[in-house]
Amino acid sequence: xxxxxxxxxxxxxxxxxxxxxxxxxxxxxxxxxxxxxxxxxxxxxxxxxxxxxxxxxxxxxxxxxxxxxxxxxxxxxxxxxxxxxxxxxxxxxxxxxxxxxxxxxxxxxxxxxxx
Amino acid sequence: xxxxxxxxxxxxxxxxxxxxxxxxxxxxxxxxxxxxxxxxxxxxxxxxxxxxxxxxxxxxxxxxxxxxxxxxxxxxxxxxxxxxxxxxxxxxxxxxxxxxxxxxxxxxxxxx
Numbered sequence: 001x002x003x004x005x006x007x008x009x010x011x012x013x014x015x016x017x018x019x020x021x022x023x024x025x026x027x028x029x030x031x032x033x034x035x036x037x038x039x040x041x042x043x044x045x046x047x048x049x050x051x052x053x054x055x056x057x058x059x060x061x062x063x064x065x066x067x068x069x070x071x072x073x074x075x076x077x078x079x080x081x082x083x084x085x086x087x088x089x090x091x092x093x094x095x096x097x098x099x100x101x102x103x104x105x106x107x108x109x110x111x112x113x114x115x
Numbered sequence: 116x117x118x119x120x121x122x123x124x125x126x127x128x129x130x131x132x133x134x135x136x137x138x139x140x141x142x143x144x145x146x147x148x149x150x151x152x153x154x155x156x157x158x159x160x161x162x163x164x165x166x167x168x169x170x171x172x173x174x175x176x177x178x179x180x181x182x183x184x185x186x187x188x189x190x191x192x193x194x195x196x197x198x199x200x201x202x203x204x205x206x207x208x209x210x211x212x213x214x215x216x217x218x219x220x221x222x223x224x225x226x227x
Binding site for chain 2: 032034036038041042043044045046049051088090094102103105107108
């Protein structure tokens with residue numbers, strides 16, 4: 001079965017600093033990978049997705065992620081944090097053999113941005 | 116216009132009661148989902164319907180019964196509520212095989 005591990009349940013970054021959120025996955029077959037963001041009291045919103053095309057994926061709000069098969073990782077980065085990036089971030093995996101909506105989510109990483 | 120809307124947003128009820136949550140999407144998607152988020156923010160899929168047909172039914176107590184009257188609506192009925200049912204329930208929709216889910220704002224259920 002597939003699974004997702006997000007390293008660090010809380011990350012604190014200074015405004016203007018690099019944001020790096022780590023995600024590792026395990027999957028018996030090539031996976032599809034996603035990053036979602038959840039702002040307080042809201043539903044989740046898709047940031048970006050990897051579906052076996054380019055390994056470097058660009059998403060909304062200046063975020064990007066790189067699929068590294070050898071490291072089974074899909075880390076999320078943003079060069080310069082903004083106060084509005086404070087939110088919960090979820091990495092998720094879906095198998096090609098499964099319904100695409102059957103996402104297996106990681107435990108989430110809370111991002112705090114300090115002035 | 117809200118793309119995926121859920122009602123009610125908040126639900127406080129006693130153990131043993133029955134409650135329903137309704138969901139509607141106006142995105143023209145053919146697939147809808149129920150996800151449960153627990154107090155530690157862990158998200159788990161419960162059900163999914165594609166064109167009104169149940170396609171995902173995870174290991175969920177049969178006290179939970181989804182119903183999809185049409186492609187734009189997916190309701191969740193819960194019988195005999197238990198303390199452990201307290202959570203935020205998210206409805207989501209997508210076009211099948213796109214992998215991009217659109218989530219509602221959630222319905223926070225508290226069972227006392």
